[in-house]
Amino acid sequence: MPWCDDMKGKARANRELLREIAALKRRIRELEEMSTGYRKADEEARCSARLSAALEMAGAICHEVNQPLQIITARIHLLSMDSHDDRTREALRMMNDQVHRIGTITRELMGLKEYSNREYIGSIKIADISRTPEGDA
Amino acid sequence: MLDDPNEPRGITAMNPKKILIVDDEPAILGTLQQIFERSGYEALTAETAEKALNILENETVMIMFLDLKLPGMSGVELCRRIRQKNRIAIIHALTGYVNIFGQIECREAGFDDFFVKPVDINVLLKAAEGAVEKLHRWKVDEYEVI
Numbered sequence: 254m255p256w257c258d259d260m261k262g263k264a265r266a267n268r269e270l271l272r273e274i275a276a277l278k279r280r281i282r283e284l285e286e287m288s289t290g291y292r293k294a295d296e297e298a299r300c301s302a303r304l305s306a307a308l309e310m311a312g313a314i315c316h317e318v319n320q321p322l323q324i325i326t327a328r329i330h331l332l333s334m335d336s337h338d339d340r341t342r343e344a345l346r347m348m349n350d351q352v353h354r355i356g357t358i359t360r361e362l363m364g365l366k367e368y369s370n371r372e373y374i375g376s377i378k379i380a381d382i383s384r385t386p387e388g389d390a
Numbered sequence: 391m392l393d394d395p396n397e398p399r400g401i402t403a404m405n406p407k408k409i410l411i412v413d414d415e416p417a418i419l420g421t422l423q424q425i426f427e428r429s430g431y432e433a434l435t436a437e438t439a440e441k442a443l444n445i446l447e448n449e450t451v452m453i454m455f456l457d458l459k460l461p462g463m464s465g466v467e468l469c470r471r472i473r474q475k476n477r478i479a480i481i482h483a484l485t486g487y488v489n490i491f492g493q494i495e496c497r498e499a500g501f502d503d504f505f506v507k508p509v510d511i512n513v514l515l516k517a518a519e520g521a522v523e524k525l526h527r528w529k530v531d532e533y534e535v536i
Contacts, residue, residue: 312487316459319486320415322508327421330511334428349510356508363487363506 303368307380311362319359326352358382404450404531406522408432412442412465413457413484422455422514429515439463443471452478452530453521455514456501458485458492466499473500478530480521484509 329349336342361382371381409431413419419435426433434449436442439460445451454472458465469481483496483504496504503517525531 308489312489315487317486319507320418323486324415324417324421326508327418327425327511330425331421331428334425352508353510360506363489 300368304365307368308365311365311382315359315363319356322352322356322359404452405432406452406525406531408434408449408451409453409455409518410434410436410442410445410449410451411455412436412439412460412468413455414438414460415457418457422511425511425515426518429518431518439465439468439471442468446472446475452476452480452525453518454479454481455484456481458483458488458496466495469496469499469501478525478528480524482514482517482521 326349329345329352333342333345333349336345365382369381370378373379407430409426411419411422411426411433412435413422414437416437419437423433423435434445434451436445440462442456456465456468460468463471465483465485469483472479472481477500480502481500483501484507485492485504486507488496488504488506493504505513505517
């Protein structure tokens with residue numbers, strides 16, 4: 254009967270359509286996953302580039318700053334060898350402590366494992382070198 | 391110390407408190423030399439790796455402090471060259487910057503220890519004292535070791 258054939262044809266067309274819709278949904282999901290993957294990879298690449306640049310800068314700062322710090326601490330030691338006055342020795346000890354305080358900052362820079370920044374003043378942000386990376390003690 | 395021509399070179403040429411400091415920064419070199427000499431050491435100095443190798447051609451030095459960043463040959467390469475002839479000497483690296491990869495390279499080149507600047511002078515003096523004590527315990531001065 255013609256109406257029966259017509260119904261069968263429509264049902265077949267519907268099934269075909271549903272299959273196509275399901276395939277399209279799968280494809281959309283795949284594309285969404287790929288897009289998420291690309292975004293994640295892009296973000297990781299940007300983080301890696303930022304860390305790499307920060308490490309290079311840290312290396313340059315450490316090298317340039319630690320040289321004069323070494324001279325200062327050595328001169329302080331020499332002065333201490335000659336100084337027998339308590340006030341002078343105390344002042345030299347304080348100066349030496351401050352040199353080593355700066356030295357500690359440069360060591361933290363050398364140990365940088367991830368890049369992050371923090372609010373400084375107003376809209377100014379600075380690299381957060383004191384932040385302990387996750388998983389570290 | 392005067393050499394006695396009748397004694398073997400390994401005994402006469404070695405002053406156990408002779409050290410070599412290599413750094414391209416004259417102020418560091420001069421100040422460390424003064425400190426070590428006032429602490430009883432004979433401190434030889436060189437501003438480049440090449441000058442250090444020239445010194446070692448004529449002197450037996452068993453304790454060294456080498457800066458890693460030098461003009462021309464690096465401190466790491468200098469250490470490798472020294473190790474080709476002297477496997478016993480105690481060689482310390484002094485550096486303004488080092489990461490874990492640098493530390494591995496230092497160990498591979500033959501450094502015994504390394505210090506990151508600014509290093510406390512008492513720590514350097516202690517390292518030198520420790521090296522003197524080790525070399526004495528190893529009886530290095532009794533043998534022609536290099």
